[in-house]
Amino acid sequence: MSAGRGRLTQNEIARMAGVSQTTVSLVLNNRCDAAWRIAPETRERVLRVIRETGYVADPLARRLLQQHNQILGVFTYESVFPSTSGNFYHPFLSGIEACAESIGCDLLLFTSAPVSGGSRRIFHDNNRIRLADGCVLLGREIPRDELARMVAEDMPFVSVGRRDDAYLPSGKGGPVPHVGADYAQATAALVHRAVDLGHRVMAYVGAGDGPESAIDRLAGFTAAVRETGVDGRHEPVGGRTRAELLDALCSARVTAVFCEELVEAVAMAEAARARGLSVPGDLSLLALGDPTEQAETDLDFTGFRIPREDMGWQAIEVLDDILHGRISDHQRLLPCELVEGETLDAPGPATGRN
Amino acid sequence: MSAGRGRLTQNEIARMAGVSQTTVSLVLNNRCDAAWRIAPETRERVLRVIRETGYVADPLARRLLQQHNQILGVFTYESVFPSTSGNFYHPFLSGIEACAESIGCDLLLFTSAPVSGGSRRIFHDNNRIRLADGCVLLGREIPRDELARMVAEDMPFVSVGRRDDAYLPSGKGGPVPHVGADYAQATAALVHRAVDLGHRVMAYVGAGDGPESAIDRLAGFTAAVRETGVDGRHEPVGGRTRAELLDALCSARVTAVFCEELVEAVAMAEAARARGLSVPGDLSLLALGDPTEQAETDLDFTGFRIPREDMGWQAIEVLDDILHGRISDHQRLLPCELVEGETLDAPGPATGRN
DNA sequence: CGGAGCCCGTAATTCGTATTACTGCCTCTG
DNA sequence: CAGAGGCAGTAATACGAATTACGGGCTCCG
Numbered sequence: 001m002s003a004g005r006g007r008l009t010q011n012e013i014a015r016m017a018g019v020s021q022t023t024v025s026l027v028l029n030n031r032c033d034a035a036w037r038i039a040p041e042t043r044e045r046v047l048r049v050i051r052e053t054g055y056v057a058d059p060l061a062r063r064l065l066q067q068h069n070q071i072l073g074v075f076t077y078e079s080v081f082p083s084t085s086g087n088f089y090h091p092f093l094s095g096i097e098a099c100a101e102s103i104g105c106d107l108l109l110f111t112s113a114p115v116s117g118g119s120r121r122i123f124h125d126n127n128r129i130r131l132a133d134g135c136v137l138l139g140r141e142i143p144r145d146e147l148a149r150m151v152a153e154d155m156p157f158v159s160v161g162r163r164d165d166a167y168l169p170s171g172k173g174g175p176v177p178h179v180g181a182d183y184a185q186a187t188a189a190l191v192h193r194a195v196d197l198g199h200r201v202m203a204y205v206g207a208g209d210g211p212e213s214a215i216d217r218l219a220g221f222t223a224a225v226r227e228t229g230v231d232g233r234h235e236p237v238g239g240r241t242r243a244e245l246l247d248a249l250c251s252a253r254v255t256a257v258f259c260e261e262l263v264e265a266v267a268m269a270e271a272a273r274a275r276g277l278s279v280p281g282d283l284s285l286l287a288l289g290d291p292t293e294q295a296e297t298d299l300d301f302t303g304f305r306i307p308r309e310d311m312g313w314q315a316i317e318v319l320d321d322i323l324h325g326r327i328s329d330h331q332r333l334l335p336c337e338l339v340e341g342e343t344l345d346a347p348g349p350a351t352g353r354n
Numbered sequence: 355m356s357a358g359r360g361r362l363t364q365n366e367i368a369r370m371a372g373v374s375q376t377t378v379s380l381v382l383n384n385r386c387d388a389a390w391r392i393a394p395e396t397r398e399r400v401l402r403v404i405r406e407t408g409y410v411a412d413p414l415a416r417r418l419l420q421q422h423n424q425i426l427g428v429f430t431y432e433s434v435f436p437s438t439s440g441n442f443y444h445p446f447l448s449g450i451e452a453c454a455e456s457i458g459c460d461l462l463l464f465t466s467a468p469v470s471g472g473s474r475r476i477f478h479d480n481n482r483i484r485l486a487d488g489c490v491l492l493g494r495e496i497p498r499d500e501l502a503r504m505v506a507e508d509m510p511f512v513s514v515g516r517r518d519d520a521y522l523p524s525g526k527g528g529p530v531p532h533v534g535a536d537y538a539q540a541t542a543a544l545v546h547r548a549v550d551l552g553h554r555v556m557a558y559v560g561a562g563d564g565p566e567s568a569i570d571r572l573a574g575f576t577a578a579v580r581e582t583g584v585d586g587r588h589e590p591v592g593g594r595t596r597a598e599l600l601d602a603l604c605s606a607r608v609t610a611v612f613c614e615e616l617v618e619a620v621a622m623a624e625a626a627r628a629r630g631l632s633v634p635g636d637l638s639l640l641a642l643g644d645p646t647e648q649a650e651t652d653l654d655f656t657g658f659r660i661p662r663e664d665m666g667w668q669a670i671e672v673l674d675d676i677l678h679g680r681i682s683d684h685q686r687l688l689p690c691e692l693v694e695g696e697t698l699d700a701p702g703p704a705t706g707r708n
Numbered sequence: 709c710g711g712a713g714c715c716c717g718t719a720a721t722t723c724g725t726a727t728t729a730c731t732g733c734c735t736c737t738g
Numbered sequence: 739c740a741g742a743g744g745c746a747g748t749a750a751t752a753c754g755a756a757t758t759a760c761g762g763g764c765t766c767c768g
Contacts, residue, residue, distance in 0.1 A: 009724060020748050025726060039746065054503070059482045060414050060423075061724035064753045070466060071482075090444065100465045106482055109461040111454045112424060128413045128424075128460055149408070363754060374718050379756055393716065415754035418723045 008055050017042075017049045024050075028057060072100055072319060073108045073132030077120055077139025088292045092138060092160055095312025103320055108132050122146050129155060134319045136160060136312075140292070141211040148173035158319045160311055162212045162333060177322060177330040179315040183213055183288065184220030186304040186336035187258065190286050191224035191232070193338075197346045199256040199284065201231040203249055205268065206260020206288075208234055217260055217288050237264070242271035249283075255347035256284040262291040265301055269343070280345035287343075289336070302341030307334045362409050371396075371403045378404075382411060426454055426673060427462045427486030431474055431493025442646045446492060446514055449666025457674055462486050476500050483509060488673045490514060490666075494646070495565040502527035512673045514665055516566045516687060531676060531684040533669040537567055537642065538574030540658040540690035541612065544640050545578035545586070547692075551700045553610040553638065555585040557603055559622065560614020560642075562588055568614055571642050575612055591618070596625035603637075609701035610638040616645040619655055623697070634699035641697075643690070656695030661688045 063069035134156030162180030167173035208218030225232030259265035287303035417423035488510030501520035516534030521527035562572030579586030613619035641657035
């Protein structure tokens with residue numbers, strides 16, 4: 001079939017049915033014109049040959065003319081099915097697949113993109129993005145210039161995860177369509193909850209910088225701290241060991257620690273335990289989102305859950321809207337679900353004992 | 355870019371560089387002829403325009419002529435990222451992705467295939483398999499007629515999991531290329547181990563029928579039992595409750611039970627516990643492979659591990675071989691790794707006490 | 709000085725399908 | 739009986755890139 005010579009084409013079908021290629025095409029696509037342009041018997045004859053041979057139109061040739069082919073690209077800046085990222089991307093893909101299925105689209109995974117400088121690049125000299133009608137971008141961090149170029153070149157796409165506007169040096173570019181998680185809101189909600197429980201001194205541990213997801217978390221933390229009037233400090237880990245970091249936090253009388261990453265929270269819990277501090281008795285620990293890396297722990301952290309599956313689904317929805325010129329909200333932030341957990345409690349009397 | 359009018363084509367590039375489309379093509383593909391056919395300065399001029407515009411050849415048009423486009427299809431008979439199947443397919447995809455990346459191919463997931471009668475079908479009236487150079491088939495059970503048709507139509511493909519030869523009613527068809535797990539060998543090894551420990555009466559619980567994977571397990575069991583001369587019976591669950599099944603096993607003085615599915619093993623362990631039997635003290639339980647469904651248990655079952663990631667990888671390898679006409683082993687069975695676990699022990703003195 | 713041979717490139721064709729424009733033929737009507 | 743109009747279909751073209759075949763201008767040599 002796809003193999004060389006004996007390839008089944010519309011011409012071949014036409015020859016067998018004794019009609020022209022045009023007729024085959026008309027019958028095949030069941031064009032509204034065909035109903036009254038092609039005699040029922042001719043139509044039937046063509047259909048029979050098609051059935052007998054099992055012919056299907058070459059999607060390539062079709063797409064060449066029609067400019068769309070029901071294929072959506074999925075570009076991941078990290079490996080899609082990595083063992084290292086502990087299936088962090090899995091739920092996104094789950095949602096993407098489910099929605100793609102519901103709208104009858106195939107998915108093209110750009111696994112061929114070469115890795116350069118630690119991450120993949122969309123625009124390399126043999127890229128195939130244009131094979132897809134549009135695409136979905138997945139990854140913690142996506143180079144600004146690539147986003148800008150996508151916008152500038154009118155390539156329909158949606159980012160999974162909020163992205164800032166992106167512009168090329170030339171000034172071309174603009175807002176980036178995305179479906180993100182509302183980290184700021186979720187983090188702020190956790191701060192409020194901590195304040196309600198009586199916490200007055202808290203810290204944000206993590207870079208709070210780089211990818212939008214980190215920036216948003218810190219922003220939510222900062223805003224909520226300001227709003228409630230409590231003491232909130234930002235503690236980038238820097239070169240410090242967890243023990244040193246814990247020292248700093250204790251001497252500042254911090255009672256609640258917001259960890260950007262779950263791995264970070266796990267490490268902090270470990271350090272606290274080593275020092276004889278109980279969690280959450282002596283120290284409350286909050287994990288801002290699902291684990292992006294494998295982390296071993298038996299603690300059920302208080303924090304929030306990223307609506308990953310839903311984000312994947314809606315990303316495809318937005319992409320579909322864009323492709324069909326439907327105006328809808330092309331920048332969405334979905335609420336995160338708070339996780340009760342067992343690592344947040346009222347600050348104990350032991351708080352100031354350091 | 356992909357959007358309508360302003361589309362960047364070779365013709366456009368040619369116009370800008372003041373050359374012909376042919377020249378652009380030659381330069382772009384760096385044809386060996388081009389080196390001495392195109393003047394360096396012309397070549398440079400074209401390259402500059404290409405760089406400035408960021409032009410890349412439309413893979414569709416390219417494929418239309420060349421008959422291959424570095425895209426491998428992945429067809430799954432169950433949903434690829436299902437929550438129900440407990441990530442059973444994940445490792446396969448991991449291997450597939452990794453190998454595809456290594457040979458520079460993109461992956462096309464046929465998510466658009468409609469579900470009819472509980473499972474998807476490759477050959478529906480809008481299928482797009484031909485977009486791919488070849489494809490990989492994934493699923494516990496794959497309709498024989500679809501396999502036969504793939505063979506008959508010379509569509510390059512590889513099944514993940516052993517498959518019997520497949521023929522169409524017309525007689526067309528043949529052997530199915532596959533990369534499977536050697537369930538027979540692994541199951542037989544477990545039987546031998548049980549026999550070495552002193553077991554003399556054992557049972558195979560499960561259908562032992564239907565998909566090749568079930569057939570192979572039972573076959574391995576049967577062969578090993580015959581070879582060692584012990585008593586081995588096949589117990590399809592049938593309509594029985596676990597308790598009834600356990601009754602039957604006990605009264606037959608079975609000391610080791612080989613469960614086709616891990617869920618089955620979990621259920622048996624549950625039933626044994628309910629009846630006051632200890633595992634493996636009173637009854638040894640073997641799980642023949644990784645869980646295909648979500649199963650909650652704290653038991654570490656003795657059994658074997660399916661080399662899923664490796665199977666995915668090698669499936670792509672074989673596909674690549676086929677596509678390049680390399681003759682290699684197109685039907686491979688990979689060994690499973692035995693898992694020590696804690697549910698197999700020598701038959702206790704309590705054995706006959708029922 | 710004529711033509712063989714090279715250099716640098718271009719026109720034309722190809723892939724398989726969709727679409728547009730057209731062409732015979734028949735019938736009906738004024 | 740000429741011409742309008744419907745019917746049933748076909749020829750021609752387009753899509754974008756690769757390839758084949760060709761061509762115009764120059765040099766060099768007999």
